[in-house]
Amino acid sequence: MRARWEPLLEQLVRERYARLLSRATLLSGSRQDAEDLVQEALVATFGGRARFETLAEAEQYVRRAIASRSVDRIRRSTREHDAYRRLAGHAQPTVEIELPGLTRELVDALARLSPRTRACVVLRYLDDLSIRETADALNLSEGAVKRYCADGVRLLDAALGTTSVDLESIPVQTTEVRRGA
């Protein structure tokens, strides 16, 4: 007999695994780390007390768990220190990875950001979370989220030649926005 959570887990993995993995890759910069991140987030989500009515609810929960865990994992290692050094402009060895669909310039630019900065930028500029939602997902203050986002966007815009809209001037979405769904 299957438990209630099993069909939803299976549906989520079969229908959204690629999307979860791509988000996790943007956060971690490594496909292998991304796979571990997605696994951890799935186990935490479905092994915990939360209950979901829809696939969208479960996916949103997992995506936020991926973001928060990407910060947690790296802060437990020495890599955040390395990331801060990169942010400060110190040279670090480049790790060659093959990421189909992701450009080298974007991977390199994201790799210059600290884990928290990267997580803030991805949640704000890819997942369209509000400042407060991002703060809650990452257990940061709203002020810290604003600071990390400002730092990250400035670096990314400089590296990628992009421009960024000040998301604070846009009314906050309180429902999930999923691009390309």
Added chain:
Amino acid sequence: MERDLSQLLTAAAEADERALAGMSVDAPLERAHRGVRRRRAVRHARTTVLSVAGLAALGAGALLVGPTLARDVDPASTPTDGATTSSSDPTPTADEVAAGVGLPSVLPLPADVWDRAAAGWTLGIYRPVRPTDDGSVDVVRNTLVLASPTGERYRVLELPLDREVELVRWVAGQTRALVTVAEVDERGTHDPVRGWLELRTGELRLDPGAVGAPDGECPAQISYELTDADGDEVWRVRYCQTGGGGPSELVVQRPDGTLVRRVALNDASWEAPVDPSGRYVVTQPDEPAARDHEAVLVDLATETRTTLSFGAGPERTCGFVAWRSEAAVVVACRVAGDPAWWEAGVLLAGDELWDVPVDGATPQPVHTLTADDPALALRPAVGTGAGLVLGTDVSGSASSAAEPSACTAGLVELGADGSLTRSGRQDLAWVHPVAVTDDGLRYVAQADCDGASGLVVQTGTGTPDVDLLPNPPASELQGGLTTWATADGPSARYWWW
């Protein structure tokens, strides 16, 4: 042509997603299945203290208690103000309840027990659940148990299954206890409301006082901190807000619910520990760059805010560990290193403990961990007046944060002279100090490697520990003890790991 960062990130993610579209997900799905099953199977074996509360220091007989940590409350509506609650959930079989399933060994309640129950007696609530085939759980029982200081336990009464009750404070001699009550229905566990539990009848009466949500507002999350030197209750309240989060504050109110004062906390002050006397709260500076070197001390009576410098110099990053007493806090510092080291919650070789008086006296380093010291878990730590009691981390030796070592957890005491001394059993699976009385009793939540867990009182005098409120023997049930309160003593709540 200019590119928009948001559009670039979206395009990259979508391109990567398309490139991954054909991949087999059988392996990650199976891995996730295994992980979730294992996580659910072991969840019952591990509980953790996430909310700790106790009495204020009131001269002789004072209790010094640990910090209040994070909550995990499902956002939902609040039970009706002033209502007497009732049960509507399906019940387990009467045979199961009568047979004491999900309880430790207990005795029938003697008729004169409330005349004998004095300071040091402890109330506990056992609320084990049974996993169902659909992944949810059924509450098996919700039983109030009374334990004497020497560990004799009595079964008091059954509480409604659809109410989650947290024991907050019990004054010796009274036949009611201060509690929070959360309604449980098919949507989950609602936000708790302050109330009273009549110990003779089991009646639950909601009495939110000043910590209730205003009419028309969404409910607030509340957690009891302590009773201050004036006998007033100090509660932490976080108000809900669309999109999550919301402002938080400390609310001081009299036992009859009359508001004394509210003290706003800034967004950065996630924990804001209150000192054992209820006079001060330590908060984070508004300026993030200052948080590694100082805190803001708020006088709850006057709301005067004073900078509390850690005094360890700009080359160190420091963070608050615990109130040692109402006169000083202990902070932990690391020289250089990973800027986020603090959040790992473990002290390793080279890390320093500093004593920081709140009267402005110069902070002093009291101990630098060596490779021979145990790795120390920063939370929860409990002040003893002279020093701290901490638990060791499963990392084992402070020489590294390497592979966890099974069955090596125990308590460590930081003495006034800066010494670190192991205390009590050191063969545990995990240990959380909850409170230390000034006569040396340590209230400890712990689990050993044979599966025995629960609330233990360590005397520290060489006499055997008292298994005050043990969890029931391992069975198909999950959980057991969920909350407890000692008469004129500490109280705590457990959440699922």
